Amino acid sequence: MLRYILKRLLNALLVLLGLSLIVFITLRLTGDPVAMLLQAGSPSKSDIAEMRRLLDLDQPLPIQYVSFVGKALTGDFGRSFHYSTPALGLVLERMPATLTLTLSAMAVALVLAFPLGIISALNRGKFLDFVSQTISLLGVSMPNFWFGILLILIFGVSLQWLPVSGSDGPEYLIMPSIALGIPLMAVLARILRSSMLEVLNADYIRTARSKGLAKSTVIIRHSVRNALIPVVTIIGLQFGTLLGGAVIVETVFSWPGIGRLAVDSIGSRDYPVVQASVLLLGAILVIVNLIIDILYTVIDPRIGYK
Amino acid sequence: MIKTKAWFRLTLILSLIMGMSLVLAACGDPTPTTAPTTTTTTAKTTTAAAATTSSATTAAAATTAGATTTAASATTAASAAPSGTLTIALAFDLQGLDPVMTYSLNNGRWQQNVFSTLIYRNTDLKIVEGAGLATSWKYVDDKTLTMQLRKGVKFHDGEDFNADAVVFTFTRLLDPANKSPQRFNYTSIDHVDKVDDYNVKFIFKDVDPVMIVKLAGYGAAIVPPKFVQEKGNDFVNQTNIPGTGPFKIVEYKKDNSLTLEAFDGYFGDQKPKLKKIVYRIIPDEATRLAEFLSGGVDILTVTPSQSDSAKAAKGRKVQVVGVPTVSGIRLDTSKPPTDNLKIRQAIAASIDTNTIVGSLLNGYAIPMAIWQSPFSFGYDDSLKPYGFDLNKAKQLVADSGVPNPKIVYNYIAQSAQDKEIGLAVKSMIEKSGIQVELKPKEQATFYDDYRAGKLDNAVPFGWGGWTLDADNTYYSLYYTKESYNPAYTNPQVDNLLTAQRSTTDQTKRKEAFTQINKLIYADYPDVMLYQQQYLWGITDRVKDFTPPPDERLWLLNVSVTDNK
Numbered sequence: 001m002l003r004y005i006l007k008r009l010l011n012a013l014l015v016l017l018g019l020s021l022i023v024f025i026t027l028r029l030t031g032d033p034v035a036m037l038l039q040a041g042s043p044s045k046s047d048i049a050e051m052r053r054l055l056d057l058d059q060p061l062p063i064q065y066v067s068f069v070g071k072a073l074t075g076d077f078g079r080s081f082h083y084s085t086p087a088l089g090l091v092l093e094r095m096p097a098t099l100t101l102t103l104s105a106m107a108v109a110l111v112l113a114f115p116l117g118i119i120s121a122l123n124r125g126k127f128l129d130f131v132s133q134t135i136s137l138l139g140v141s142m143p144n145f146w147f148g149i150l151l152i153l154i155f156g157v158s159l160q161w162l163p164v165s166g167s168d169g170p171e172y173l174i175m176p177s178i179a180l181g182i183p184l185m186a187v188l189a190r191i192l193r194s195s196m197l198e199v200l201n202a203d204y205i206r207t208a209r210s211k212g213l214a215k216s217t218v219i220i221r222h223s224v225r226n227a228l229i230p231v232v233t234i235i236g237l238q239f240g241t242l243l244g245g246a247v248i249v250e251t252v253f254s255w256p257g258i259g260r261l262a263v264d265s266i267g268s269r270d271y272p273v274v275q276a277s278v279l280l281l282g283a284i285l286v287i288v289n290l291i292i293d294i295l296y297t298v299i300d301p302r303i304g305y306k
Numbered sequence: 307m308i309k310t311k312a313w314f315r316l317t318l319i320l321s322l323i324m325g326m327s328l329v330l331a332a333c334g335d336p337t338p339t340t341a342p343t344t345t346t347t348t349a350k351t352t353t354a355a356a357a358t359t360s361s362a363t364t365a366a367a368a369t370t371a372g373a374t375t376t377a378a379s380a381t382t383a384a385s386a387a388p389s390g391t392l393t394i395a396l397a398f399d400l401q402g403l404d405p406v407m408t409y410s411l412n413n414g415r416w417q418q419n420v421f422s423t424l425i426y427r428n429t430d431l432k433i434v435e436g437a438g439l440a441t442s443w444k445y446v447d448d449k450t451l452t453m454q455l456r457k458g459v460k461f462h463d464g465e466d467f468n469a470d471a472v473v474f475t476f477t478r479l480l481d482p483a484n485k486s487p488q489r490f491n492y493t494s495i496d497h498v499d500k501v502d503d504y505n506v507k508f509i510f511k512d513v514d515p516v517m518i519v520k521l522a523g524y525g526a527a528i529v530p531p532k533f534v535q536e537k538g539n540d541f542v543n544q545t546n547i548p549g550t551g552p553f554k555i556v557e558y559k560k561d562n563s564l565t566l567e568a569f570d571g572y573f574g575d576q577k578p579k580l581k582k583i584v585y586r587i588i589p590d591e592a593t594r595l596a597e598f599l600s601g602g603v604d605i606l607t608v609t610p611s612q613s614d615s616a617k618a619a620k621g622r623k624v625q626v627v628g629v630p631t632v633s634g635i636r637l638d639t640s641k642p643p644t645d646n647l648k649i650r651q652a653i654a655a656s657i658d659t660n661t662i663v664g665s666l667l668n669g670y671a672i673p674m675a676i677w678q679s680p681f682s683f684g685y686d687d688s689l690k691p692y693g694f695d696l697n698k699a700k701q702l703v704a705d706s707g708v709p710n711p712k713i714v715y716n717y718i719a720q721s722a723q724d725k726e727i728g729l730a731v732k733s734m735i736e737k738s739g740i741q742v743e744l745k746p747k748e749q750a751t752f753y754d755d756y757r758a759g760k761l762d763n764a765v766p767f768g769w770g771g772w773t774l775d776a777d778n779t780y781y782s783l784y785y786t787k788e789s790y791n792p793a794y795t796n797p798q799v800d801n802l803l804t805a806q807r808s809t810t811d812q813t814k815r816k817e818a819f820t821q822i823n824k825l826i827y828a829d830y831p832d833v834m835l836y837q838q839q840y841l842w843g844i845t846d847r848v849k850d851f852t853p854p855p856d857e858r859l860w861l862l863n864v865s866v867t868d869n870k
Contacts, residue, residue, distance in 0.1 A: 032754050037409055037487045045789065047490040054485050082401045085544055149592050157600045164596045165588055167562060254588045256561035264399065
């Protein structure tokens with residue numbers, strides 16, 4: 001198992017290296033960051049050239065890339081052009097906020113998806129099944145920025161039950177988690193339903209029922225656990241989508257996370273911050289998928305790694 | 307008993323109805339989608355300053371002060387203790403507290419309440435002599451400026467304001483090692499000499515007729531030498547920095563808020579009335595409006611499409627104010643067929659600017675004849691906007707000698723408003739016989755491509771010129787091959803622009819601009835010009851707040867009725 005983990009980590013490093021090249025090249029195709037910085041005035045061409053030199057942007061691209069990778073390996077992602085503080089520090093500062101939001105959204109999704117998926121599977125073909133399938137359809141069809149604004153209008157403006165935006169307390173987390181979690185809930189509920197239906201038809205379930213086991217034992221101990229593998233796979237894959245959705249939800253709810261920082265930095269072409277954000281998010285994704293893979297061995301003892 | 311299939315169909319129908327009503331509810335609500343705010347994408351507005359006085363030798367022509375000056379006026383200071391909290395929305399994060407690292411228009415909303423500058427410009431955009439940290443100034447010659455400094459002023463941390471602070475501020479601003487985005491506005495300054503504790507001398511490398519105005523700008527905010535040297539640049543930019551303004555910084559939470567508190571040692575006669583000011587950073591414009599409607603925010607700017615919701619809400623109002631930003635369409639005078647004067651004239655005559663303003667901008671804009679707003683030095687109201695005359699346009703096309711003329715019109719793909727205007731303009735121009743192809747371009751590369759001359763015949767553009775002096779705009783937009791001018795060239799204009807830059811005599815400069823305006827007007831390099839107007843949403847609990855034309859909020863006189 002340890003060898004497996006080490007192999008995966010090495011793999012992860014290669015993935016991140018490839019990611020660094022992609023983000024490096026793409027950023028430099030988007031335009032000149034110096035012009036953004038010098039918009040407060042009427043800079044002459046020589047002013048612009050000098051600023052480029054001060055920011056080390058006048059070097060040939062391969063040299064800039066090698067320098068960037070070399071420094072990144074020591075944890076130095078350069079200084080933000082706009083905040084003039086170390087880029088990695090900025091990103092790490094925002095990480096707790098994004099992780100809080102993402103994990104809360106995940107919790108919302110799981111808490112709602114499990115009953116929905118299980119009820120749906122157990123009542124296949126009946127009214128409850130169709131209600132929950134419809135809820136899933138709605139959840140997956142709604143764009144999360146639209147849903148977020150709708151929640152704000154209803155609970156923030158009309159009813160004034162919840163604060164509209166910001167991050168000054170736990171009540172501020174409620175609406176953003178729901179806005180981000182509902183689409184994931186919809187996907188998970190549907191996967192769980194299909195997976196459960198497959199399991200419920202298996203021989204060992206028939207055996208368990210014929211043994212006279214209580215219905216709840218059959219469902220929880222035997223069916224759900226076996227139905228979990230595809231669901232856990234989807235959670236791992238969807239985590240990336242969740243992080244992406246966090247970008248939009250963070251903007252709508254003024255939640256101070258990495259997503260918002262990344263979007264603002266792309267708009268203002270703050271190269272160091274974009275690079276640091278993308279690589280850190282990439283690293284998180286890689287680690288989450290590794291955890292998921294290890295989780296399989298817990299859920300299903302038949303699965304093992306060499 | 308109803309069969310399963312029937313239940314299914316019933317549920318499906320009910321869900322569809324529910325879904326549609328949700329969609330309709332969302333569409334009916336005038337909150338727009340998360341489109342980028344227009345303040346910095348289309349408009350190249352920058353930090354603002356004032357109109358220059360008519361004479362550059364002494365600031366003798368001090369104009370009338372607005373109600374908010376802190377000048378040596380006879381009004382006695384309010385003796386009541388400051389009370390109440392005012393909340394203002396910001397669309398973008400500050401990105402830093404240090405004035406020399408400022409580069410965005412956003413910062414005007416808070417900076418001058420914390421920092422003071424040598425020269426003070428009031429909300430009428432007029433320089434008020436003696437109201438800033440300099441009590442008087444004089445140009446000894448075109449390249450030497452002496453200033454007398456105000457006595458008895460303290461920074462928020464207790465340090466004294468004096469000549470050392472001024473010398474330190476400008477040395478730091480001009481030091482390339484600090485990589486200040488503001489530096490380039492002040493490079494005409496060679497250095498500042500301390501004459502004595504309350505007198506300084508600016509020595510210039512080049513003649514800079516706009517320097518008095520620039521000294522009222524953000525980069526020139528005076529900072530405390532001891533504090534900055536002790537704490538270092540990073541602390542000062544990200545955590546706290548004292549100024550000499552009526553409010554001091556309490557806390558800055560990135561991407562969240564900036565909190566200011568009244569400073570009881572403020573040097574002005576008028577003391578602050580508010581106890582606390584909170585700037586909340588809310589990037590999404592729909593969310594900002596929601597906060598305004600639910601009481602989370604007292605003051606914000608709203609888009610034309612949000613104005614109706616904001617106005618209709620109880621206890622709230624919307625005020626309109628013209629801003630220095632002028633927008634329009636730039637025509638490329640080097641690419642056919644817009645290299646033909648008659649084609650350009652035809653385009654100008656075929657566009658009904660009044661209709662565009664009325665229907666697409668909700669009436670919140672004023673048609674212009676030149677690329678300057680009435681606030682600017684160099685503005686000429688004798689020139690009228692190009693008139694709408696379709697028959698004249700058709701005739702011009704026929705006379706141009708260009709068979710089957712066709713132009714390509716670029717706009718920023720992400721801007722819904724730009725697209726709407728593009729479609730309207732296309733249908734108008736085509737009536738004159740010129741074919742128009744609309745080609746949207748990516749926002750991130752739009753301005754870079756424009757500057758490199760890679761865009762096509764017609765490009766929508768906006769420019770504010772924070773100095774409110776035509777020099778800033780005109781040099782960049784009309785001088786041959788300058789930063790925002792890939793195509794237009796007129797040697798006479800070039801000579802006049804150079805001439806007006808090299809003198810501090812405002813009368814000569816005004817004459818030069820009068821001629822420049824006439825030459826450019828006759829060349830038709832730009833059409834469909836209009837001055838933008840900003841809409842400010844204000845809750846009724848706010849008293850004595852005047853929306854500024856340049857987005858610089860001056861909150862000394864402002865109070866709230868409920869003292870909460």
